[in-house]
Amino acid sequence: MRKFAIALLCAILSLNFYGALAENESVCHLQDPLNQCGGFCLSVLTPVLNHMTIPQDQKNYSDANKANEVLVRQYTMEKQVAALEEKQSHFEINQRNLTERQVDLEGKLTALQEALSRLEVKVKYLGFQPIGSRYFYIENYSEKSWSAASKTCRQMGGHLADIWDEAELTAVQGNLEKDTHYWLGITDLSQNMAFTSMASGKEAPFFKWAANRPTKLDNYNCVFLYNGEMYDYPCSYSFKFICQTEEGDN
Template sequence: MFQFRTFLFYAFVVGNLYGVVKSQENMGSVCVLTDAPKQCGAFCLSAQLPFIDHNYKVQRQLKSLSEMLERIEKSALTVQNKSPANLESIQQNALNFQKENQAKLDRIEKEIRESKVYILDRIEKGSQETQTTMEGIQTESQAKMDSILQKAKIISLGFQWIESRYFYIENNAKQSWTNAENTCRKRGGHLAAFDNQKEFDAVIAKLHRNTPYWLGISDRKKEGEFVSESGNRPKILTFAPGEPNNDGGNEDCVDIYNGVMNDLPCDLQRHFICQLDSEV
């Protein structure tokens, strides 16, 4: 700023001096001194008046130029002083704007990631739930199918649901106690015993009157200790009065006749009753 001001000042001075020289050349008068005290007075003073007047004007213009330069310098300093603050403010605003928008972008990106993870998680969980449900349905269906097939097999083997279990009542063929037990095993069960009185009454109601049937009860292993072929102690025993008596020393197997039990030789031929399970 100082060099610019100096340049303007020198340019202005040179221009004005050039103007003074030109003005003196144009006057066309030369002061020849023969008697200086007399001649130099009025003439020389009148010759120098234009220079004095022009110098005064130059001084005024220099002052005006100096004042203008000072104002320009002050304005420049003011702008220079304010510009960094404005620039810093602009930069700060730009930085804040960038941060704000970056934060929004980060938030949007985060929401997109979370949404993607949530959707994928829901899809995966839904697939797992669907697979679990399908497996459950398949298992349940298989169990039902197995049950249906088992029931079909049971029915085809002649078993029927009586009270709370499956029983097979052989009313045609007659066999020894041992053969009857083997026949029941081939059908998937044993010679029958009874779990409770209600079950006993329900089965007896389906037997032919005056017809003996082998049961799965005997004391073949130890005389006087009756057990079922499932290895359990019988819950229902309805021996006739005076029975069991082991008549002849070889009555180890139990039959039922019109609802009454009796011990008899195991090689006798009887109809028989099978149970499907081994619970009793």
């Protein structure tokens, strides 16, 4: 395009020069106008060409600047997003660590509370021992009537014991003297042949009667344990006894 403009202008100038030379034969004729007036034409054309190209150059420069600005903004935003993502990642890691720490502390707190609860029971019921899932006091020295034994257990913070099931009976029996009578907290004093638990006021949860027991005698209202079996007997007799707490060892 630039060369074409130069050639065109040179041709025009050559024609003018040729016309002038026709009038003034003292000026030389141009044999090769394009090459002979190249420098002159270029000096004349340069301002014109510059004027023609500057707007396009300015437009390209402006577009380039805008493109650069967009790239800079995009790069800045990407860095900011990356920084935010990194902060979020650190926050999530810290949050997980805090959650795990909280769970660990809650577990330790629960364990401490359970240990404290067991200690309180031991202090409150001094002399009681854990047997199975509950605490029992076994009187292996003095003998008392059923009512006196019941009173002693209440003064200690418990009740004459009942038995929950076969497993508990076996565990308790393992702590008793052989061939020895132990009062239990089971009686039918309120209603004949309806043996209830002193601790709950309801029917006793478990029975393991000896052969031919219980009897139908009106004065056989209290129950003792002997070598792992239960007998009904008059409450006035003096036997050793077993107390229980209301709290379990759970």
